[in-house]
Amino acid sequence: MPTYKEYVDFCRQICNTGVLLYTVEKACKNIGDLNKPFIIIKHDVESKPEKALKISKIEHSFGIKATYYVHSFFLRNPKNVAILKEIISLGHEVGYHYDVLDSNNGDKNNAIKEFRESLSFFAKNGFTIKTICPHGNPLKERVGYSSNKDFFLDNEIRKLFNDIVDVYITFPDMLDKDYLYVTDAKYAYFYRDAKTTKTDATEKLLPLDGKDDIIKMIQDGQSMIISTHSHRYFCCGYITLIRISLYKTAKFVAKALYKTRWGKYIINKFYFIAKKI
DSSP states (O other), X not given: OOBHHHHHXXXXXXXXXXXXXXOHHHHHHTGGGGGSOEEEEEEEXXXXXXXXXXXXXXXXXXXXXOEEEEOGGGGGSHHHHHHHHHHHHTTXXXXXXXXXXXXXXXXXXXXXXXXXXXXXXXXXXXXXXXXXXXXXXXXXXXXXXXXXXXXXXSHHHHHHTTTOEETTTTTGGGOSXXXXXXXXXXXXXXXXXXXXXXXXXXXGOEEOSSHHHHHHHXXXXXXXXXXEOGGGOBSSHHHHHHHHHHHHHHHHHHHHHHTSHHHHHHHHHTGGXXXXX
8 A cells, every 4th residue: 555654664674675776867877787686676756756855855864765756747837847856866766757759649740849848947946857658648648649659669769869878778778687577556556577567468467466576586686776756655655545436436437438429539638637647
């Protein structure tokens, strides 16, 4: 159950394993060291950056440095800019959580333009983006492309931004070593071979019983990227249970509406709302 108290215990257990811990950027700079078991902790910050700050402080207390992927529109709020700079001051990395194909309905040229503008917007606010991560947008109807991952799977686009590493697209190609991708999708933990994250859909993820399973795999020498959603953490377990119930209800309603013509139109038009759930 994603509570701050549980995450404190999780960080303690990870540190007790003695495993090598990296941000994505640091891992890219130390590829030669990744022949040993390693862990990368990343967070997709879909909403509420202040919760990401709480998580970052917990990690900092254990000497853990993680990567926080944020949407560029967060920077429109000066308060969020200050929060992200505080996260960086604790030794963490801030990267770009992009969904430029979805926001441009698959139009490649417009997606490139938005991607460039977003990088410039980050730079204008004092952030140099070295690594990126695609956003899923489960409610988006796509024509001519399968996901936002297709953006950086395009060799032309990769050449345009060859100084940037996509954690799911280009990072796996930098390693000979096998490792797992672990995620807290759907408020539960799942895993799969990280080399398959380029094309695999969420439903192909294999379930885990919880964080104890993750710790056991780390103790057994398994390298992995652990991906969480910081906005889904709460102080109390009962609040988390309420949020999980709301998530399941919203998912059920969305699936039912998606079967109707107008429901599908409305959901597709306002797909971005799912980022906050």
